[in-house]
Amino acid sequence: MLERELLGFINENRLFGPTDRVLLAVSGGLDSMVLAELFHRTKQSFAIAHVNFGMRGDESDADAVFVQNKAKAYEVPFHLIYFDTVAVAAERGISIQMAARDLRYNWFAQLNEQHGYAGTVTAHHKNDVLETLLLNLTRGTGLAGLHGIAARQERSATDVIVRPLLFAAREQLADYAREHGILYREDRSNNDDKYARNRIRHHVVPVLAELNPGLWQILPRTIERFRAAEALVLAELNRSWATIAEPIGPQQFLPANKLMAQTELAFRLAEWLRPYGFLADQVTQLIESLNRPVGQVFASTTHRIVHDRLADGRIGLLLEVLTSASGYEVNLSEWPDSPLHIAGQFILTVDVVEKTTAFRLPTDPKIACLDADLITFPLTIRTWRQGDRFHPLGLNGHKLVSDLLNDLKLTRSEREQAIVLLSADQIVWVAGRRIDHRYRVTAKTRQIARFIWQNK
Amino acid sequence: MLERELLGFINENRLFGPTDRVLLAVSGGLDSMVLAELFHRTKQSFAIAHVNFGMRGDESDADAVFVQNKAKAYEVPFHLIYFDTVAVAAERGISIQMAARDLRYNWFAQLNEQHGYAGTVTAHHKNDVLETLLLNLTRGTGLAGLHGIAARQERSATDVIVRPLLFAAREQLADYAREHGILYREDRSNNDDKYARNRIRHHVVPVLAELNPGLWQILPRTIERFRAAEALVLAELNRSWATIAEPIGPQQFLPANKLMAQTELAFRLAEWLRPYGFLADQVTQLIESLNRPVGQVFASTTHRIVHDRLADGRIGLLLEVLTSASGYEVNLSEWPDSPLHIAGQFILTVDVVEKTTAFRLPTDPKIACLDADLITFPLTIRTWRQGDRFHPLGLNGHKLVSDLLNDLKLTRSEREQAIVLLSADQIVWVAGRRIDHRYRVTAKTRQIARFIWQNK
Known part of the structure; x- marks a missing residue:
């Protein structure tokens, strides 16, 4: 049943071709061990990659051995790497979580290129999607926080990630594991994100699923609607930016009269200026400044915006890169x-x-x-x-x-x-x-x- | 503190003027009793309206007396009405919940007109917004299910609803009730919607609030972003519909070539056709039909769409009203x-x-x-x-x-x-x-x- 659904989902979404060999990212947990078993039983051509992040000492090492033995049993190629995530995070000045993600996906991309795999396969499923959505809602989000996870993501020609279990809920995977006696290891790590996710997984999602037993059927449609809505919003933001922004040398000029004629100006301006590092509060002040004399200056860490009058007399916002540290x-x-x-x-x-x-x-x-x-x-x-x-x-x-x-x-x-x-x-x-x-x-x-x- | 915030919120959002008299909808529960006390203490000019839906027998009658006594204590006009909600629901063929809402708001609008009140005031607050959002997510929703509740809603010149407690979380209202010894009555009714809402209130929201103690500060921004995004999506849907749909007499013709050129066609078509009663599944089939010979017909309960060829040879979808019951x-x-x-x-x-x-x-x-x-x-x-x-x-x-x-x-x-x-x-x-x-x-x-x- 699950096997047939998997093949259907791979086909319908054209995740990869029937003769392609793919790379399964296997941590040793429930989701990825079921993924591997499904790929084995449906006779897909695959290899297994496991990352030892070295964050849980002996347990991490035992995970690696566990996954390696499974790869032997399946008679598929096995790739193992060890990362000192904490050191890399400190060195690059990024969070441990971000470091772990970067290291992992970059290594997968390398393996794909070296060995000619058609893409990296992860075990993300419907519960991951709902948990992420609820986490984002809790922390504050725009539409981007609701759009779910793509079944196929091409980061470059050789860096493709596919997620063939997105049709399934965790319970289906757990049932499958029970039925087929699939062993897996529990990850006892407890970083902040995992803690929050576990709270949502064990305390929030069950309540919602009880209120609507059809939740897992409805969720993909809801998510798809959010994704499409986001695409329309982005298209509309790009369209209206193009009608407003005038490049003046390296600067962008936004005429006040055109800005004031926009519907939902606060939202548009916040979205347009976010890539330049401006915050929602600054956008509120920027809009207020349009009703006051010119001269006010707003700075993000990379750019500044001056409410200014051009030589031709027109008034508006002038956006420019901050390049000098003097007077910063x-x-x-x-x-x-x-x-x-x-x-x-x-x-x-x-x-x-x-x-x-x-x-x-x-x-x-x-x-x-x-x-x-x-x-x-x-x-x-x-x-x-x-x-x-x-x-x-x-x-x-x-x-x-x-x-x-x-x-x-x-x-x-x-x-x-x-x-x-x-x-x-x-x-x-x-x-x-x-x-x-x-x-x-x-x-x-x-x-x-x-x-x-x-x-x- | 809460009193000052209330006045600030009324002013900023121009809910009503300082000399206006408004009509408070008071059920007798925590939220509306705090609302009344706040209006009393901040010396607003107001009257109180209470609806007895007669759905909980003696308890409903006791609620009415309780609210009436409070109105006497405040020395403000009191309006009371009794509705046989169940009978009206059966008679009109609508759900009890819908009947209750219709009856209530129609009566408020009448009172406003008769007595010259500037609008109806309800006690909705931030928790209502979050609970509704989570309920909608659970049941499946589009952006419309995320956009929150408007602080001021003008249904007509004389039918205005304002919600001046939207800045507050329920806990603040409960604190205020404790501080000022405000009595209120618990509604023990347990209809489906209330059951679901209570589950979300007591089991879901506390977990989310624990994960992000800043949740109540962030929520209004998140909701506002969803509302603005929805407005942009609607504008874009209207714009693209206008470039595609050609009226042919009482019918609308959607040329296939223009449809196929649209991004996110499934989403657009589903949103365009929803008012005509077409469902998401039908839209999927409609899009598939575009790649097949003409002739397929799709019907909602009010309209039908024919994949057709016009006299001038152009192919597309022809939308028309179903008016005859013969052959329906x-x-x-x-x-x-x-x-x-x-x-x-x-x-x-x-x-x-x-x-x-x-x-x-x-x-x-x-x-x-x-x-x-x-x-x-x-x-x-x-x-x-x-x-x-x-x-x-x-x-x-x-x-x-x-x-x-x-x-x-x-x-x-x-x-x-x-x-x-x-x-x-x-x-x-x-x-x-x-x-x-x-x-x-x-x-x-x-x-x-x-x-x-x-x-x-």
Whole structure:
């Protein structure tokens, strides 16, 4: 039954051809072990890849052996790799979760290219789709958070990901595993995302499924409607942007009169400007500025917008890239959830984590660990100014930023482009150089804000 | 605090003016009693209206007295009405829930007009919005199910509904009630919708709120984004319909070549044709028909679409109203959730309910109660044909439909336009006349399908 549905789904969605060999991503959990068994029983041509993220010590190693033995039993090629995810995350200044995902999919793409596999196969199913949708709703989302997971995703000609179990709910996979005596290993890791997902899986989804026993039949249609609606919205946003934005050299000019004539201006502007790093609150202020005299300036970490009057007298918003670190200043009203590109020269990554006993202070001055609860918003990121002073870590009392920069024997341009981070009006970090003593992590610290500074 | 926020919200959203008198809809529950107290303490000019739906006997009467006493204490005008909701629902052939809503809002509109109130005020808050969104998601929805509740809704110049508590979460209202010793009555009614809502309220929302303590801050932005996205989708659907649909007399012609050039055709066609009663499955078939020879016909209960070739040789879909009951035939693949308009002449309302001990068989032949579990889809609604036979209720054996119609001494046109309902290929009801014996409600029946037949 499940086997026939699988073949039907692969065919209907043209996931891959009948003679293609594909690469199954198998963690050893229920979903991917059922995936492998289904592919084996339906006589697909496949290989198995397993990633050991080394985050659960012996258990991770046992998972790898478990999957390897299964590949032997199926007599299919087996690929294994070990990643030091924590180190990579720290090195690249991204979250562990993001590092794990990147490492995994990049390796799969390499294997596909080297061995001529037609694509990577993952075991995502309907429950994953609903859980993700509910997680996104909980955290705040646009339409993009509702559109589900594509059954076939071509990231490039050689980097294809297919998800042939999207027609199935987890219960069907569990039934199949019981029926065929399929063994699998439970992942006991408990990172933040997994914790939230587990809460939704065990406490929210069962209630919804009880209220509508037809939920799993209806869900794909609902998701498909959201996906199509999103496509129409994107098309409409592109169409209207093209009728409004005028390139003026490297800048984009948005005439005020054309903006004001748009329906749903706040939504449009927020969507248009999001790729340039502007936040919803700024868009609200931008729209208000249109009714006031010209001159107001709004900055994201990469761009700025000036409410301006052109030489020909027309008034509107002028969007331009921020390229110089001198005179740079932006304000953040919340913790950013992706790396910030600063003036085209630096990347600042921020994450806030619980302090655990495993925590060690970093020695690299490019990484600042501060007490998150002491930090007050807005968080300002700006070029240092004459007269700026702070309380350097370990020093008894204040020091001028200019003195610190002199002590460090920087080049003139390094000195000029030095950036400081401020919590309200106190400097908490001379970026990449020295943190402020008052914001250091102490025994009382509960949450750590970790800042990583990199040159581009 | 809550009082200041209320005034701010009324002002910002221009719900009504400072000297306007408004009509509070007060059930006696937590939300509306807090609403009344807030309006009293902030010195708004208001009256109170209470509806006794008579569905919970003495408890309903006690609610009415309770609210009346409160109005006396506030020294504000009090309006009370009693509706026999069950009777009205049966009479109009609509669900009890729909009847209750219609009766309520129509009466409020009347009061507003008679007494010069600036609008009806309801106590809807953020939790209502989230609960509705989750209910809609569970039951299957488009964007319309996500867009929340408008703070101000003008149904006509004299029929305005405002919802000034949309800024607040239920917990804030409960805190306020505790703080100010506000009494309220619990509604113990347990209709289907309320049951589902309570499950979501008590079991789903708390989990989501625990996962993101900022949920109530983020929710309004998320909802606003969905609302704006929906507006853009509707604008785009209207724009593209206008470029495609050509009126030909009373018909609309959709040229196949223009249809095929549309992105997201399935979504567009489903949205365009929904007002004409076509279902998603039919749209899938319609699109497939475009690749086949002309001639296929698709019918909703009110319209039909022919895949046709025009006199000028162009091929496309021709949409037209079904006006005659002779030769009428449509198939339903699921229970309809709104009344069906049949051939411009009849209205068929269907609802499926649990059989309770209170159930009494209706005596009106225009109402058919059948055993829902015996009915097989598709359910066909069509003009009777020579040779049609069924097993009339109470009769031992079969009878020709033509004989029944003769026995009933109908006019020629009544006879010609008689409609039958079929479960798969068995007639279950000669509509408005006689049900089939095999589908009657028996002691074993668990679910009742109730059909109400009305002339237009």
